[in-house]
Amino acid sequence: MAEPQTERRLPDRFGPYGGRYVPETLIPALDELEQAWIAASADPAFTAELDGLLADYGGRPTPLYLAQRISEVVGHEVWLKREDLMHTGSHKINNALGQALLAKRMGKTRMIAETGAGSHGVASATACALLGLECIVYMGAEDIRRQSPNVVRMEMLGTEVRPVEDGTRTLKEAVSAAIRDWVTNVGDTHYILGSAVGPAPYPAIVKALQRRIGDESRAQILEKAGRLPDRVLACIGGGSNAIGMFAGFVDDPEVALVGVEAAGDGIDTPRHGAPLTVGGRPGILHGSLSAIMQDDEGQILEAHSISAGLDYPGTGPEHAWLRDSGRAQYVAVKDEQAVAAFKEVARLEGIIPALETAHAFAYVFDGPKDTSTLDVLCLSGRGDKDIAEVVARG
């Protein structure tokens, strides 16, 4: 059947990566979501409402701050994009508000979401409270233990948190549980996927909602420093803050893009969350082909990171392509480096970063110093949720 001439599509492949590897039941819902997003993003009323909420309710634009004391320690300027100052404490609200607003426009009344560190769960719970939508968040039982303050926050916001007891009881299983819920309740339900992963059109929509980070950063650094950065850095689990940050600079070839993954106990051990850094055969997880951690049989391996938000064996398909095409570089830092950086940033700048973000800081502290005279780092979230975990490690 010939497709209507008016039909427009979002990118569904990034090089060989991406696609839609999901049960047939969900394909029409993904088509509907794609068309709804295309229509909404061309509708001035929708974009005005989202822009207004992100500004007046969320706190955009976030500041770009020159971290003087970190800069002194590392020997070059380090500027921080303060997504930690957004309402709910991380960049996740950019995406959650956008998707919840879109879903409401689509007539969906029931929202589901997955969460690892709890940041996306809290952002989704917040957006749903604001917009009067039912919200259910799937969260691995191990993550509920690690991130209990966020569980209380979600419940306070009227969200039901459903513990997931499968497998390692972390983010991977939470995503699987959310997808199974969506297959079952696809008629009235929208899945607010929290990262730049999943079947098309999710990676494209999440990037479109998160690219404000990079677009604002580019304008701000040009205004404040009068130049582009040598390096832009962001931590990567699924990769939503990183893809949003990179989007602002990807067309500036002189700007190096660095994604920092979780090396956990080390990438020479099985206990890490660094599929981009380690490389190997691509695979299919949660609806897209990307860099994943798997064994020779094609079974997905368990990831490990001290940071619940990076404790995931896959990553966004566009990152896999940015790596293969050579446009971005991916590196990994260990748990202990992230914890040290967490404490260092707190002492030097009076900012407690999320453990996820602490990975990007660790690379600035421990990585090569002579390749950059000016860094812009996405401070993707605040670290209040992580204090107990860090204290417990001594």
Next chain:
Amino acid sequence: MADRTEARPANAGAQRIEDAIRGARGRAALMPYLMGGFPTIATSAEIGKACADGGADLIELGIPYSDPLADGPVIQAAGTVALAAGATFDAILGVCKELSERLPVVIMTYANIMQARGVDAFCARLVESGASGVIVPDLPPEEAGALLEEADRVGLAVVPLIAPTTPDDRLGLVGGRARGFLYTVSVNGITGERQGAAGYATVIERAQRATDVPVALGFGISTGEQARAAADAGADGVIVGSMLVRLAGGPDPVNAVRAAVEELAAGLDR
């Protein structure tokens, strides 16, 4: 249904499946699912033979995957147990080889298990292990091009799934290249036992419009009564999974599964 009249190439696997379904005694073909390697490789082979003894016309043999998005708790848990017990692709294909001497076997697994070997090697191994077809529930037609081509070349039937949500303008895309049978999902959702038989007629009628291969109904069917209702609604085959997998995990699994298959067969007037 633009593709309905498209001539289908000769495909030995598809032919064996269609013959088994169309030649089934009683009201419809009985098509049990079992999880390969659950509870062990050897027992899963015995369970497969018990299905054949009990009146099955075709076996769907699952190769477990760590993250099965289309499966409910019973089959998920069975897959986890099978993997923990050391079930491998090759070991389960050994079970396939054994069972294929009795009846046609359709392998059911997920896209990454295929991706890990490459489409061509995956198809070759299935065919040399006696498999007649393959079901990959997370591989919609848009992603299945390479598999469809290679499977036709080597004589393996690729069985697609059609869902209640599949819109009319996708029926031809899903059904047009179906081989062996069209797997018709009875409800929106994942695998698992459900009450009642509501809505069977609607989904079966739409599936029949989409294809000219046999139509089999699955997801949520666990009793002889439901099997009969599916047949009455026009299904050429009835797929039963979670209930049998649950019994396979219980005491005396081989006899329990055989008895359950016999009861389902009775529901189909066998």
